[in-house]
Amino acid sequence: MTLANKKILLGITGGIAAYKTPDLVRKLTAQGAEVRVVLTQSAAEFVSPLSLQAVSGNPVHQHLLDPDAEAAMGHIELAKWADILLIAPATANCMAKLANGLADDLLSTLFLATTAKVFVAPAMNQQMWKAAATQRNLSTLHWMGVTLLGPDSGEQACGDIGAGRMLDPLDIVGQLTTSSAAGQFAGKHIVITAGPTREALDPVRYISNHSSGKMGFAIAEAARAAGASVTLIAGPVTLPTPAGCTRVDVLSAKDMHEACMAAVGDADIFIATAAVADYRAQDVQSQKIKKSNDELTLTFVKNPDILASVSALSSGPFTVGFAAESTNVADYARDKLKRKNLDMIAANDITASGLGFNSDNNALHVFWAQGDKQLSAKPKKDLATELLGIVLERYQYKNNNA
Incomplete structure (x- = not known):
């Protein structure tokens, strides 16, 4: 996947991370993109128009009311020219403008005037990122179809530590490349499992887990x-079926195992995100278990291993597992990758605050035999796109080296 022949309009706002943008432009053009830059007044305090013009090969646009450009309705033509509008860094002030439809400079006007896909790479102090107003604006931007790139976490220019750093230019380019992959999976059948399973104890009770199925x-x-x-094989969740997907609803681990084995025969890729119960009750009671003694002893037996069954197929699909762990995340993930003969595994720490089960956000550490990559915390919708980029890359690598 590349950005060859993509027309990218890069909007730069006034954050310290603006100093990274000449490198970002170089990396975008190295992928074959044509880049034009829009620089806000405050951004010009951090990075020079001349440096951006030199690396992009195009004049830098700074003013909404430029007499020369406006003679040909320049800002409208610029909005129509772009395939992608990328705003990096995007300050809290910029995000507030976009979310509320303000258009008091060239960049915010272009945002309203363009039909291009919009990507925003936030950069701000960690407390500004956590502020209720910023999070409300973020929700509005998601509703408007804007794709968020980051932010990353770590030490900030002010000395604070937390979320709010702009993603590294290489990561921004990687996510843009992945998001531009429409059609890259054309002709491929992908089977995905999601949600929890339920293991009955009696007609009333069951054992399950906190998986929401959102990932x-x-x-x-x-x-x-x-x-x-x-083909989406879903445990008991209330989420709406994604448009265009074939959904198969199941309850127990045995049900999910049967559905998976029936679906993967012609699958190219199998991605197992479901939190499948490892054990089930040996004997499911036909009547409700009554409270009697102070203790109740139940016997459990192992459920069939869906991942191991799929990866053991002689001509099975490219198989991706998930590992939700509370300790030694990397060690357990690598062990599961090897033990179950998987092509890839994505691990997450379920103890991380605000991530994982029942959350709209997650972070993943992806492993394969030749390496690994960490995907920073972000909305699951954006994380899914980033993960699929790695899946496609490894899938193609495996096929080309078979």
Whole structure:
């Protein structure tokens, strides 16, 4: 996947991270993109128009009411020219303008005037990022179809530590490349599992877990948007079916195992995000278990291993596992990758605050035999797109080296 021949309009706002943008422009053009830059007044305090013009090969646009450009309705033509509008860094003030439809400079006017896909890479102090107003504006931008790139976490220019750093230019380019992959999965059948399973104890009670299914459903939506034929095998969740996906609803681990083995026969890729119960009750009671003694002893037996069953197929699909762990995340993930003969595994720390089960956000550490990559915390919708980029890369690598 490349950005060859993509027309990218890069909007730069007034954050300290603006000093990284000449490098970002170089990396975008190295991928084959044509880049034009829009610089806000405050951004010009951090990076010079001349340096951006030198690396992009195009004049830098700074003023909404430029007499020369406006003679030909310059800002409208610029809005129509772009395939992608990328705003990096995007300050809290910029995000507030976009979310509320303000158009008092060239960049905010272009945002309203363009039909291009919009990507925003936030950069601000960690407390500004956490502020209720910023999070409300973020929700509005998501509703408007804007794709968030980051932010990253770590030490900030002010000395604070937390979320709010702009993503590294290489990561921004990687995510743009992945998001531009519409059609990259055309002709591919991807089977995805999502949600929890329920293991009955009696007609009333069951054992389950906290999985919401949001990660799997986000991956299914992103895969379909990238052109794949998607079969989504879902445990008991209330999420709506992503448009264009074939959904198979199941309850127990045995049900999910049967559905998976029936679906993967012609699958190219299998992604197992579901939190499947490892054990089930040996004997499911036909009547409700009554409270009697102070202790109740139940016997459990192992459920069939869905991942191991799929990866053991002689001509099975490219298989991606998930590992939700509370300790030694990397060690357990690498062990599971090797033990179950997987092509890839995505691990997450379920103890991380605000991430994982039942959350709209997550962070992943992805492993494969030749390496690994960490995907920073972000909305699951954006994380799904980033993860699929790695899946496609490794899938193509495996096929080319078979």
